Amino acid sequence: MGTLAFDLAHLLAGGMLVLSFLLLYQDRITAVINVFAWQAIALSLSVAWQSIVQEAPHLVATAVIALVVKGFLIPFALHRIVRRLDIHREVEQVIGGGPTMLTGLALVALAILLVQPVREAGGTLTREDLAFALAIILLGLLMMITRRNAVTQIIGFMSIENGLILAASGAKGMPLVVEVSVAFSVLIALIVFGVFVFRIRERFDTVDVSALDRFRGERRER
Amino acid sequence: MPLVVALLCIAAFFAVAVLAAALGQRRDPTTTVYAASLAISTVLLLTALAHLIAGGPTLSVRMPFGLPVLGAHFRLDALSAFFLIVIDLGGAVASLYALGYGRHEDAPMRVLPYYPAFLAAMNLVVLADDAFAFLLSWEFMSLSSWAIVISHHREPANVRAAYIYLLMACFGTLSLLLAFGLLAGANGSFAFASIRGAEHTAWASGLAIILVLIGAGSKAGLVPLHVWLPLAHPAAPSHASALLSGVMTKVGVYAFIRIVFDLIGSPSPWFGLVVLAIGGITAFLGVLYALMQHDLKRLLAYHTVENIGIIFIGLGLALAFRANGIYFAAALAFTGALFHVFNHSVFKSLLFFGAGAVLTATHERDMERLGGLIHRMPKTAIAFLIGCMAISALPPLNGFVSEWLTFQAILASPQLPQWGLKLTIPAVGALLALSAALAAACFVKAFGTTFLGRPRTPAAANAVEVDRFSLAAMFILAGLCVFAGILPGIVIDGLAPAVAQLVGGVMPKQSAMAWLTIVPVEQSRSSYNGLIIFVFMVSSGTLTALAIHRFATRATRRSDIWDCGFPLDAPQTQYTPSSFAQPIRRVFGTVVFRVHEVLDMPQPGDTRAGHFGVRVIDPVWRFGYGPLARGIGWLAKHFDRLQFLTIRSYLTLVFCALILLLVVVAAWR
Numbered sequence: 001m002g003t004l005a006f007d008l009a010h011l012l013a014g015g016m017l018v019l020s021f022l023l024l025y026q027d028r029i030t031a032v033i034n035v036f037a038w039q040a041i042a043l044s045l046s047v048a049w050q051s052i053v054q055e056a057p058h059l060v061a062t063a064v065i066a067l068v069v070k071g072f073l074i075p076f077a078l079h080r081i082v083r084r085l086d087i088h089r090e091v092e093q094v095i096g097g098g099p100t101m102l103t104g105l106a107l108v109a110l111a112i113l114l115v116q117p118v119r120e121a122g123g124t125l126t127r128e129d130l131a132f133a134l135a136i137i138l139l140g141l142l143m144m145i146t147r148r149n150a151v152t153q154i155i156g157f158m159s160i161e162n163g164l165i166l167a168a169s170g171a172k173g174m175p176l177v178v179e180v181s182v183a184f185s186v187l188i189a190l191i192v193f194g195v196f197v198f199r200i201r202e203r204f205d206t207v208d209v210s211a212l213d214r215f216r217g218e219r220r221e222r
Numbered sequence: 223m224p225l226v227v228a229l230l231c232i233a234a235f236f237a238v239a240v241l242a243a244a245l246g247q248r249r250d251p252t253t254t255v256y257a258a259s260l261a262i263s264t265v266l267l268l269t270a271l272a273h274l275i276a277g278g279p280t281l282s283v284r285m286p287f288g289l290p291v292l293g294a295h296f297r298l299d300a301l302s303a304f305f306l307i308v309i310d311l312g313g314a315v316a317s318l319y320a321l322g323y324g325r326h327e328d329a330p331m332r333v334l335p336y337y338p339a340f341l342a343a344m345n346l347v348v349l350a351d352d353a354f355a356f357l358l359s360w361e362f363m364s365l366s367s368w369a370i371v372i373s374h375h376r377e378p379a380n381v382r383a384a385y386i387y388l389l390m391a392c393f394g395t396l397s398l399l400l401a402f403g404l405l406a407g408a409n410g411s412f413a414f415a416s417i418r419g420a421e422h423t424a425w426a427s428g429l430a431i432i433l434v435l436i437g438a439g440s441k442a443g444l445v446p447l448h449v450w451l452p453l454a455h456p457a458a459p460s461h462a463s464a465l466l467s468g469v470m471t472k473v474g475v476y477a478f479i480r481i482v483f484d485l486i487g488s489p490s491p492w493f494g495l496v497v498l499a500i501g502g503i504t505a506f507l508g509v510l511y512a513l514m515q516h517d518l519k520r521l522l523a524y525h526t527v528e529n530i531g532i533i534f535i536g537l538g539l540a541l542a543f544r545a546n547g548i549y550f551a552a553a554l555a556f557t558g559a560l561f562h563v564f565n566h567s568v569f570k571s572l573l574f575f576g577a578g579a580v581l582t583a584t585h586e587r588d589m590e591r592l593g594g595l596i597h598r599m600p601k602t603a604i605a606f607l608i609g610c611m612a613i614s615a616l617p618p619l620n621g622f623v624s625e626w627l628t629f630q631a632i633l634a635s636p637q638l639p640q641w642g643l644k645l646t647i648p649a650v651g652a653l654l655a656l657s658a659a660l661a662a663a664c665f666v667k668a669f670g671t672t673f674l675g676r677p678r679t680p681a682a683a684n685a686v687e688v689d690r691f692s693l694a695a696m697f698i699l700a701g702l703c704v705f706a707g708i709l710p711g712i713v714i715d716g717l718a719p720a721v722a723q724l725v726g727g728v729m730p731k732q733s734a735m736a737w738l739t740i741v742p743v744e745q746s747r748s749s750y751n752g753l754i755i756f757v758f759m760v761s762s763g764t765l766t767a768l769a770i771h772r773f774a775t776r777a778t779r780r781s782d783i784w785d786c787g788f789p790l791d792a793p794q795t796q797y798t799p800s801s802f803a804q805p806i807r808r809v810f811g812t813v814v815f816r817v818h819e820v821l822d823m824p825q826p827g828d829t830r831a832g833h834f835g836v837r838v839i840d841p842v843w844r845f846g847y848g849p850l851a852r853g854i855g856w857l858a859k860h861f862d863r864l865q866f867l868t869i870r871s872y873l874t875l876v877f878c879a880l881i882l883l884l885v886v887v888a889a890w891r
Contacts (some may be wrong), residue, residue, distance in 0.1 A: 110881070113888045138881075145874045218738070 005053045006128075012046035013132035013166060015136055017108070020139040023098050027091045029151055033078045036155045040070035043162050047169045059169060066165060074158065078151060081197060092148040100146050104139050111135040129170035130149060136163030154193045161186050224273040224283040225298040228349060229305065231266045233393030235259070242333040252327070255334045256320045259341060263314035266345065270306035271297065277719055279804045282351055282415075295413055297351035300719035301484070304560060305476045308567045311702075312469035313693045317574050320461040322691030326582055332373035333459055340366040340465065344473050353402035353412040357395060357544050360477070362439075364391035367470060371454045377727045383453035390440045390450045390847035397437035398477065401430045405485060416486045418809055427486045431493050434481045435500065442474030444534065445504040446842045448527045452511070456527070456587070460578025463519060467526045468570040472563050474487070475533055478520045482541070483556075483724045494542025501538050502650035505531025505657040510814055511666050513806050514838055516589045518577045521668055522570065525613060528657055529566040532625065533559050535654055539631045540725055542643055549727025551634040554742050556725045558627030560717050565620040565706065569612040572699035576606035579692055580672060583685035589668065589799045594677040598685040603673045605696035610669045612703040614662035618756040620706035620713075623740070625658060626750060630742045667802040676793045703750040708752040711740050724852065798837065815839055 019039040028034045044067035051059030093100070115131040140160035144153050165182070238258045245251045272278075280299040288294035297305075320337075327333060343366055368391065372384035395743035404426050422430070440447040455467045473700045482489070508527030515521040536559030543552035577587070579602045585593055596603040612619040615626075632654070635647035677683035687693075706713050711732030722728045732740050739751040811817035815838045822833040867875070 107881075110884055110888060114884055141873075141877050141880070145870055145877055148870075 004048075008049055009046065009053065010128055010132075012042055012049060013129055015163065016042045016046065016166060017132050017135055017139075020136050021101065021104060023155065023159060024104055024139060024143055024146075025097055027093070027097070029082055029091060029149065030079065032091060032152055032155055033075050033082070036078075037071055037075035038143065039159060040066055040074075040160055043166060044071060046166060049137060050169045055121070062165070062169060066162075069187065070158065070162070076184075077190065079192065081194060085197070091152055093146055094148060095146045100142065104142060107138040107142060108135040111138060130167055133163045133167035133170070136160075136166065150193070150197050154190070154197075157189065157193075158186065223281075224269045224278060224303075224541050225283055225349070226298060227269045228266055228298065228345065229283070229296060231262050231269075232342045232345050232349075234262050235338040235345070238262070239335050239337075239339040239342070242338065245330045246334060250330060251334060252324045252330050253321065255338060256317045256324055259338050260314055260317035260321070262338075263310045263317060263341065266780070267307060267314055268308035270310065272305045274300060274303040274307065274716055274719065278303075283670055288358075289412070291543060291790075292352055292354055294355045295351035295415075296349045296355065297414070298349060299722050301479065302348045304564075304717065304720045305472065306345060308472050308564055309341070309344045309348065312465055312567050312571050313344075315571060315575075315698055316461040316465050317690050318698070319464070319578070320354075320459075321697035322689035323461055323575075323578055323582060325689075327459060329373070332375070333462065336366045336369040336373075336540075337462065340370060340462075341667065344470060347473050348476050351414045353414070353417070354478075355404060356414075357399060357402065361391075361395050361399065363470065363473065364388075364395065367458075367462075367466055370421075370458050371466070373459065373462075374457065377457075379453075380457040383450070383457045387450040387454040389491050390447065391589050394437045394440035394447075397433045397440070401433035401437060402479065404430045404433070404516045405481075411773070414480075414485060418487075422486060423486055424490070427489050428493070430486060431482055431489055431496075434728070435479055435497070437480070437697070438477035439500070440474075441477070442471045442530045442534075442701035443508075443527045443557075444502075444508045445527065446846050448504070448508070448530075449842060449847060451527055452515075452520045452523040455523035456517065460519070460574055460581060463523075463578070464571040464574035467523055467574060468567040471526055471530055472567055475530070475537075475559075475563055475700035478534075478537065479724065484539075488531045488545060489541065491542045491638070491640055491643060494538045494540075494545060495646055497534055497541055498646065498650050501531045501534030501536075502653040503531070504528070504534060506660075507531075507814070509657040509660040509664060510806075510810055513660060513667070513803045514811065514815065518580065518589055518668065518672060519574065519587050521589075521664070522573050522577060525573075525661065525664070526566070526570060528661060529570070529613070530563065531657070532545075532654065533566070534561050535559075535650055536562060536628045536631065538650075539628070539635075539647070542638060542647075543631070543634070544725050546638055546640075548634070548637055549725065550729070550743060551631055551637065552725040553721050553727040553729050554627060554634065554836055556721050557714055557717050557729050558624050558631055560720060561627060561710070561713060562621075562624035564713065565612065565624050565703075568702050568706070569609045569621060570796075572605060572609035572696055572703065572830075573613065575692060575696045575699070576602055576609060578695070579688040580685075582688055582692075584679075584681040586679065586681050589671045591675070591679045592682045593675045593793065593796065594673070594682060595685055596673040598683075600689045601687060601693050602696065605693070605700045606673065606841045607669055608700040608703055610665040612707070614665045615658050616662070617750075618701050618704075618707045618752040620710070620760065621706060623710040623750065623752065627742060628654065630748055633748075635745070663802075663806060667799055671797070671799045671802065673782075675796045677792045695725030708756050709738060710750075711735065711738055712753055714740060811838070814841065816841075 016039055019035055019042060022035045023032060023039070026035055044063040047059055047066060048063040050061065051057060067183055095103075111134040112131045115134060137160050140156045140158075140163060143159065144155035147153060147156065161182070238255060240253045245254075248370050277300075278298075280297065282295060282297040285294040285296065324330065324333075340363065343359050343363035347356060347363055350356035350359055352823050368384055368388050371387055372380060374380050375384075402412065402417075405420075405422060406412050407420060407426075411417065411420070435444070436447065441449075443451045451467070451471075456599050458466055482493075487611065505528050508524055508529075508531055512521050512524035512528065515524055536555045539555035540552045540559065543549070543555060579599065580595060581587055583595070583599060583602075584592060608619070612621040615621040629651065632647055632651040635644060635651075638644055640648070677685075714729060714732045718728045718731075728739060730744075735741055735749075738753045740751050741749045807817055817839075818837040820833075820835040820837060822835075824830050
């Protein structure tokens with residue numbers, strides 16, 4: 001395994017991480033969806049490269065699923081939802097862009113700190129990938145909790161899933177069946193989320209999830 | 223073979239429980255259930271007795287149910303055989319008693335299905351040979367006994383008692399669970415055989431001992447975990463009270479012995495000190511509580527606390543001696559503890575049966591409203607008197623022998639190398655002596671005010687003797703008290719296999735001694751002969767009675783009883799339980815219980831009634847459980863807010879928890 005294998009793998013995984021930061025930074029919904037599509041494409045490239053390096057042909061299937069489902073199908077569906085529902089195009093943030101980015105940086109540092117001492121469990125390739133993947137997962141979670149809009153929460157969830165696939169593809173010998181079932185569960189999650197978004201829109205004329213909290217009557221009047 | 227018989231008997235108990243639940247809808251199965259329980263308990267008792275006497279080998283069996291990898295292990299060794307005897311003797315006699323007593327039950331179906339299940343669970347606990355089977359049967363025992371405690375659920379006090387019992391039982395099982403988790407180690411080998419074989423680090427075994435003290439102690443009734451006993455034991459029907467107080471507390475003692483002596487191996491001698499100190503405090507406080515009580519069954523329950531303290535003093539001594547390699551003294555102390563386990567199960571069951579008989583005859587538990595029952599219930603009175611003498615440790619009865627053995631072990635304490643132990647053990651011995659004396663005072667009060675004097679209420683005046691089954695059960699136990707007191711050597715020799723298995727030494731063989739004497743260490747140090755004392759007491763008593771009858775006048779004289787110069791006919795002028803307890807209450811109660819006597823005396827010339835009241839503050843509730851309950855309530859009130867957060871706040875909570883844990887992992891490494 002030459003340095004090229006390392007460099008390219010790190011480049012792709014690092015690219016995904018950069019795209020995660022871009023996701024956090026965007027304040028327009030269409031742009032968020034587009035960046036997510038790019039992240040999925042980067043994921044599929046990364047997995048494809050892993051399949052070449054590890055000589056594991058079944059990873060190609062993973063890459064193709066990621067590309068088709070998450071690179072095109074899901075972004076397309078989300079665009080459709082946004083257009084059909086005429087959702088307010090600006091992302092409402094709970095915490096401003098600057099502090100979010102700083103928090104994200106701290107999370108990346110934490111991820112690297114955590115993974116760095118792992119030595120024996122696989123090659124260096126796995127280790128670095130694991131650090132990137134953990135950072136992407138944490139950033140996805142951060143995105144879910146700092147955004148009010150239901151669509152951006154869906155994107156945050158999907159980006160967590162991207163991080164999981166990245167981590168799993170680095171590990172040697174992930175069976176295809178796992179990947180397929182994960183892909184299906186993501187699709188089902190998308191459907192559930194889609195129905196959910198439509199319902200919220202029908203009822204409250206907004207996809208701001210805080211409307212839900214008011215509806216549940218569980219936000220205490222202060 | 224004996225193990226298979228025992229397991230079959232346990233299965234039969236469960237079958238009886240299921241049958242009782244199924245049949246109970248159509249007809250009253252009281253007699254069937256108690257007769258079946260009596261038969262099964264007797265079979266189990268004889269099996270275990272035969273196994274222990276014959277010195278049978280340790281048997282074990284693995285059943286194909288339970289945890290998938292583990293299965294369910296059961297094992298019969300000398301210790302389990304001894305505890306099987308204790309449990310099934312209690313079970314058999316209680317069933318015999320209940321054949322008569324159970325007929326007075328208002329709602330028999332609230333007790334009947336749980337009674338055999340409770341017996342089965344107690345038997346299973348002492349046979350279990352892996353942590354899973356042990357905890358499962360332990361919890362089953364707690365739940366079935368809880369169902370019996372709450373059988374008279376119309377009274378709010380019983381519901382409260384059952385609630386407190388359930389809390390303590392859950393808490394105790396949690397502690398035991400944690401203890402087993404610690405002992406099983408990272409590999410999770412929960413079979414007792416592998417726990418026994420494993421090496422335990424000092425801190426793990428120390429922590430496990432503390433947890434077992436909490437877990438088994440809450441079942442046995444160590445101070446300050448005793449609070450549920452005096453509430454729950456009287457709440458149950460009397461035959462079940464006898465089982466709860468006389469037998470189930472012993473299962474708690476068994477758990478302690480099994481885990482600390484058998485599984486952990488050899489802890490530091492300082493744990494002996496901890497156990498000793500807790501035992502001493504338990505014995506002393508238990509008897510003080512009992513003195514303040516005027517409810518007959520609650521008084522007996524508090525005495526259980528005292529006797530558990532005495533047993534734990536013996537166990538603590540055995541731990542300390544064994545850790546220092548002084549095996550003869552360890553064997554002496556351990557024999558004393560096991561002997562007391564047996565004795566207490568016998569006389570406490572007897573006393574609860576007596577209290578149940580009084581309750582049946584008068585529907586009263588308050589001693590202030592009893593009196594003069596010796597004329598109405600002479601047989602019950604005799605059996606109850608023997609139980610009172612035995613629990614007060616009067617020779618020649620059995621209670622004396624076990625407490626005397628414990629004292630002999632205390633006298634061996636100067637041989638210990640640790641100065642802390644050398645100085646503490648005599649202090650604990652003083653506590654033990656004090657509680658024995660106070661127990662005697664307490665039972666003079668219990669017997670005197672219940673059975674002697676004149677009846678204080680019409681209910682007591684109209685009492686009639688109870689049925690034959692109840693009397694038979696009481697007299698069997700009274701006979702055992704006398705038997706084990708006069709021939710203690712047989713019991714000590716019977717205990718020898720269990721003692722040898724756990725402390726590595728045995729007492730000298732007692733049946734070889736001349737004239738049925740028992741000699742704990744050697745002839746020159748000390749010996750006791752129950753038979754000689756018995757013969758002496760009988761002969762001197764007879765001679766004195768003869769002499770009095772011979773030389774005294776036979777003329778009958780009538781005069782007023784205790785009239786204090788004021789010939790009033792009302793039975794209220796008699797000495798009452800409170801007046802009996804007053805001197806001791808004034809000496810000890812003001813310090814321990816902050817007793818205040820409130821006197822409301824009308825002015826001269828005023829015609830209203832005067833009042834005299836006693837206010838007692840239980841320090842355990844005041845400074846222990848009260849603040850604890852308030853703290854939990856406060857926390858619950860403030861954490862209640864968590865239930866009303868938004869979805870995003872929940873996600874944030876999850877996120878923060880994740881980050882916190884990751885930071886801990888990163889920083890810890």
